[in-house]
Amino acid sequence: MPYVNIKVTREGVTETQKAALIKGVTDLLVEVLHKSPATTMVVIDEVDLDNWGIGGLPVTDYRRLAATSGQGSGSME
Amino acid sequence: MPYVNIKVTREGVTETQKAALIKGVTDLLVEVLHKSPATTMVVIDEVDLDNWGIGGLPVTDYRRLAATSGQGSGSME
Amino acid sequence: MPYVNIKVTREGVTETQKAALIKGVTDLLVEVLHKSPATTMVVIDEVDLDNWGIGGLPVTDYRRLAATSGQGSGSME
Amino acid sequence: MPYVNIKVTREGVTETQKAALIKGVTDLLVEVLHKSPATTMVVIDEVDLDNWGIGGLPVTDYRRLAATSGQGSGSME
Amino acid sequence: MPYVNIKVTREGVTETQKAALIKGVTDLLVEVLHKSPATTMVVIDEVDLDNWGIGGLPVTDYRRLAATSGQGSGSME
Amino acid sequence: MPYVNIKVTREGVTETQKAALIKGVTDLLVEVLHKSPATTMVVIDEVDLDNWGIGGLPVTDYRRLAATSGQGSGSME
Numbered sequence: 261m262p263y264v265n266i267k268v269t270r271e272g273v274t275e276t277q278k279a280a281l282i283k284g285v286t287d288l289l290v291e292v293l294h295k296s297p298a299t300t301m302v303v304i305d306e307v308d309l310d311n312w313g314i315g316g317l318p319v320t321d322y323r324r325l326a327a328t329s330g331q332g333s334g335s336m337e
Numbered sequence: 338m339p340y341v342n343i344k345v346t347r348e349g350v351t352e353t354q355k356a357a358l359i360k361g362v363t364d365l366l367v368e369v370l371h372k373s374p375a376t377t378m379v380v381i382d383e384v385d386l387d388n389w390g391i392g393g394l395p396v397t398d399y400r401r402l403a404a405t406s407g408q409g410s411g412s413m414e
Numbered sequence: 415m416p417y418v419n420i421k422v423t424r425e426g427v428t429e430t431q432k433a434a435l436i437k438g439v440t441d442l443l444v445e446v447l448h449k450s451p452a453t454t455m456v457v458i459d460e461v462d463l464d465n466w467g468i469g470g471l472p473v474t475d476y477r478r479l480a481a482t483s484g485q486g487s488g489s490m491e
Numbered sequence: 492m493p494y495v496n497i498k499v500t501r502e503g504v505t506e507t508q509k510a511a512l513i514k515g516v517t518d519l520l521v522e523v524l525h526k527s528p529a530t531t532m533v534v535i536d537e538v539d540l541d542n543w544g545i546g547g548l549p550v551t552d553y554r555r556l557a558a559t560s561g562q563g564s565g566s567m568e
Numbered sequence: 569m570p571y572v573n574i575k576v577t578r579e580g581v582t583e584t585q586k587a588a589l590i591k592g593v594t595d596l597l598v599e600v601l602h603k604s605p606a607t608t609m610v611v612i613d614e615v616d617l618d619n620w621g622i623g624g625l626p627v628t629d630y631r632r633l634a635a636t637s638g639q640g641s642g643s644m645e
Numbered sequence: 646m647p648y649v650n651i652k653v654t655r656e657g658v659t660e661t662q663k664a665a666l667i668k669g670v671t672d673l674l675v676e677v678l679h680k681s682p683a684t685t686m687v688v689i690d691e692v693d694l695d696n697w698g699i700g701g702l703p704v705t706d707y708r709r710l711a712a713t714s715g716q717g718s719g720s721m722e
Contacts, residue, residue, distance in 0.1 A: 454546070529699075
């Protein structure tokens with residue numbers, strides 16, 4: 261009866277993508293730990309960019325800096 | 338000084354119901370563990386239906402399936 | 415299908431008390447929000463005293479100070 | 492830069508299984524949301540059976556009841 | 569690679585204040601535990617006043633009562 | 646009345662360091678948001694290395710790889 265919480269930045273995650281995350285995580289727990297899907301819960305939190313920090317900066321500033329310094333990972337983050 | 342986090346689906350929980358949850362959980366901690374209400378915190382998170390999964394499906398799909406298969410628990414979930 | 419997380423200090427909470435918390439919270443969600451117990455999860459976290467802070471101090475120091483200053487709430491916290 | 496928290500009952504999850512969960516969840520976020528693995532964090536919490544409740548009961552009691560009533564899902568939960 | 573979650577009431581926290589929290593917490597972890605900022609994540613949750621309880625009451629009621637009883641801590645809470 | 650949760654790897658964090666984290670975070674919330682220390686809670690979770698993943702790997706493997714590839718951040722993580 262696992263509980264999984266996924267936090268991602270709020271950037272237009274679609275219904276289909278959310279359903280894929282829910283299915284993917286549940287399948288993983290069945291496969292790796294033989295958990296029952298019936299009692300496996302997944303909660304997705306979408307977090308505003310201003311409210312998420314990494315490297316001591318809000319995400320937006322962090323990405324801008326990474327892009328400028330040429331070390332950015334492109335759009336993937 | 339307990340901290341309690343209650344996550345429910347966002348489906349029109351009223352102010353009165355939230356107050357009842359806060360009071361009920363606080364009373365329970367006083368009764369069972371003799372905690373002080375003054376330092377007992379309760380945070381309620383309301384989660385969009387698309388963002389909550391069970392049985393490998395978003396809640397809306399899960400309920401539809403349960404209703405169809407006749408195994409649903411009615412409106413209670 | 416609520417999920418409830420209860421965090422308390424690790425101070426000898428008994429099995430019976432844990433069962434009472436689980437039952438009490440589940441009953442509350444049934445009563446207030448008509449949730450189904452079958453998909454209501456409760457997770458209790460017991461946190462070491464060193465790892466819990468309030469008033470800018472670890473709990474142990476906070477209680478000692480409160481006792482000394484005569485503003486303490488006795489053993490209840 | 493997602494953050495994923497997986498809570499499961501503490502029942503001998505092996506290092507290999509933990510690594511499989513970490514890899515599986517990270518791959519899923521890359522695949523579905525094109526997130527960067529470099530900033531994807533996964534934290535696994537193993538929760539004692541006494542501290543996890545479902546159906547208003549601690550997991551151990553819940554399983555015993557499910558087994559008795561013939562509605563149990565076997566060892567899967 | 570710490571993960572920090574800060575929950576505060578939703579009361580007009582500005583972008584500048586959020587950036588100050590992110591920077592402050594990250595600096596603290598570097599200073600105290602020598603953690604790398606590059607893998608330090610901070611997530612700020614702003615919680616509606618109705619959804620936050622203390623002393624068995626929603627925050628709004630709690631503050632009104634504290635103000636009336638003359639024990640309130642002014643606007644600080 | 647903020648609630649702050651700090652998750653770090655379990656690697657011998659001392660009592661003094663924990664007290665410094667609790668004081669530092671509380672001071673930050675007073676300074677930036679004028680919160681009252683009396684109702685500011687901090688909970689520190691120490692997570693086993695096996696249970697923390699980054700880059701799709703458990704922390705121990707991630708560090709070994711980073712050290713080998715010469716991109717590691719030394720002992721800081």
